[in-house]
Amino acid sequence: MFQVPRGTRDFIPGEMQKRRYLEQSMAATFTSFGYGEIRTPTFENLELFAAKSGESIINELYAFTDKGGRKLALRPELTAPVIRCYVERLQMEPKPLKLFYFGNCYRYDRPQKGRYREFQQAGCEIIGADTSEATAELLALAFTLLKNTGLKNIQLQIGNLTLISAILKKLHLLEDDQKRLLPFIDKAQFDDAKSILRDCNVKENDAERFISILQTSDTNEIRRFIADDTQAVKELDAMQTILSLLSNAFHISEYEIKLSIVRGLDYYKGLVFEIDAPILGAEKQLCGGGSYELVSIFGGSQVPTSGFAIGFDRTILALEEEGFTFPPLKLDVFIIPVNQDMVTTAIQIAQNLRSHGLSVDFEQLRRGIGRSLKYADAKHVERVIIVGPKELEKNTVTIRNMKTGNQETVGIAEIYAKLTTPDM
């Protein structure tokens, strides 16, 4: 027997229903914030991803050579393709340019819950605006997007790479030592971080203060630490403006400052953020983003960019874990012809109701009424129309409400009107 390749999934109608719901919810939120949708190819030139993330990333890609000898890769994320498209076609668009996307991505990882080799991301990029209000809106959008899907428990954490490097500078570390230190900081393993600092001959006192600043949410404490670094002070001022807009204008106050967010790659600058769903355990990060510099790496003229990506599959998992009720897949009407002579009329009624925008099906296996009703019940149909000779003589049919069990005889011309009344 054949099965899906490792780390991939089929989505059957009940699952697609959930995914469509989520996609529509997210698209509506993006649109309401003035974003336009963009779609790029499923594969790109391998070089694009290597340029963005370094050669070492190739190990984790689905990469291949096509018949023309081109080196290609299935996209592992969507920021690089979107920025490539911007540089290629959209540089002269009025700014700011706001783009959102959905797309399948591919990574050669070990699959586990919430982690697949083929997975879907949703996300956006804003190009050409780096004011506090633009950044605050980006944070608000990420948070609102997830809240609007129906998620209850999420955590927004905000860090800043400019500040963290200013703080690191105070420790006078060598570049290599910094690189060794950062992963531990990102994972909040502060004891390990401390022992590295000790190895690097950082004074115990400074190390303690450094670790405590990473964990604080108090901007004043951070300010005292970096007071003599004018660039860092400026960044902190901007960050405070962003946070105050977030609370006072966007009315989002459920965030925390977490300077230990480092994120993977070098091209992030300034503000970075993550949103977690703690209910998911090990693979709990739903969203990651921030400001970055990619346009110039791809050969475009420099312009500020920021954005975020959301793990679509994890968002569904988190909603399921929270017991969220997705809108069910349902038929509006099921039509049962009592005998073969009624089939033509049944189909005519079905076609008429379909033209009014209802989803309609009819009995096609010539089963008796009992079986047909059972089928309608299993399909969660709201209303059933029974077309039988007795009623048809008077040009009527029986409409049965499956929830209440109410039945009514209705003229054929009045079916649609009757179905749209609240009691039927």
Added chain:
RNA sequence: GCCCGAAUAGUGUAGCCUGGUAACAUAUGGGACUGUGGAUCCUCUGUGCCGGGUUCAAAUCCCGGUUCGGGCCCCA
């Protein structure tokens, strides 16, 4: 890539320890019931992840692989 656990009809499970005809529920198909039977009853089909080993005999014990799940690594 590493460590651990799991895999039995479409779905959910029992049996495995202690080897001896593979079972139950539910769902699907067919039928009884000739217009409400969304019921009830009858019934067909359908199951040991794959490969090897031990054994007279393997779902059961052993080895390898695959897939899924938990935890690492990584997480653009």
